[in-house]
Amino acid sequence: MALAIGHFVFHRISARKVQCSFNTMTSTSYPRNKIKILLLENISDAAVREFEAAGYTQIERIGGALNEEQLIKAVKGVHMIGIRSKTKITKKVLDAGDKLIAIGAFCIGVNQIDLAAATEKGVAVFNAPHANTRSVAEMIIGLAVMLIRRIPDKNAAAHRGQWNKEAKGSYELRGKTLGIIGYGNIGSQVSILAEAMGMHVLYHDIAIKLPHGNAKPVRDLKEMLKRSDIVTLHVPSDASTRNMINAETLKAMKKGSILINYSRGDVVDLSALKKSLLSGKISGAAIDVFPEEPEKNGDHFDCILRDLSNVILTPHIGGSTEEAQANIGLDVTTKLIRYMDFGTSEGSHTVPPVNLTPQAGTHRILHIHRNVPGVLGQINSRLSKHSINITGQYLKTNESIGYVILDIDTNKSKEAFTLLKDIKGTIRERLVY
16 A cells, blocks of 8 residues: 555555456446437548447537537536547536536647636546648648648749749758757657658757657757757747747748648747748748637638748648548547446546556546545544445545545445545546446
8 A cells, every 4th residue: 555645645455366358347337328428520420430339329419619608508418529630629618517527638738628627627628639740740741842842832823823833942851950949749840751752850949859760859949940940840839839930939940941730820920921931031931820720620710820822821720631530530439438338537637647447346436536635544434433344445636626436336436436436525426337
């Protein structure tokens, strides 16, 4: 047995070793066919098939995003909601979710969800941070080829009826230097593909990251910009990255270089970029994400770079492939099902990550509470006083809440569930099987 406070874990497992896979646990306390699931924004059919295969049949699908007022009405009585990047889950929406247990963000980021409010309510939030990595990486290499060969200019000329067959200003990728800002899952995958094309790779990241292949880290951002023929961004949106590509950093870039941003819309100052493009300092750019984006397909799109023929503009489609959407659907759905069926919270942005192997001959109780001293002591004390044996127990906390899984002997689980309901600091409790 190990006991600690804060982010440490209290973990007690009986000496008896029991083999029990997730697939063998089929009976849940609340029938799966009564759990309501709402999926928005054309979430992949793969997600629906996965839910149905697990026994979840009450699935409502809506093609587009909903605004806050519409969501407040739609979320009532819903246990799980699946969204993509356009739907905003605000505190008001979370307050209206009277039965909401989990949110699935079927995309890379979770910026569209009020994570602080979800944490306070004990609502688990899952996403798929790696599922579209390959799709984005391939796109970056494709864009690099298009821009370094000046294909956008030649394509525009051909559409105007002008034949412009020339080699001037067109180059191969082989032997050129690619600078990657942000060497995470996508950045490192781009690195591998770039080297396969014969490129030299430099990368800059605030964290120490081991290189793939022959890629070389560069601590100073401006130094990397000076040495790169093509620069691609793969960073999150936060205070440290907002407008990180601005007039000053653009000035540091090599004359005639190329900029690609398929990360977040606020990391590039588009006004400064336009000036650099018009002056010839930057020879071409590809932009997929913007400070402000239309709400839905068909809406008017405006951008100060629209009239520049050496710029490729795409509507936030870096990870939009059939393969990526299927992978995202499977990834997020699997996490949601494991949380609903077993309380497994690994990958959650709100509920502390806990995974406890099911124990034979037990029922499982989940208890989410405010992270205040003494809650675990109260749980164990109450159960001990009533001679209720804990076969398995796992606690983990974050700054706001604590999450404990308890496996209780089957003949005592209902009594235990009742005893834990009114413990001071309890946010929610669930008997999963």
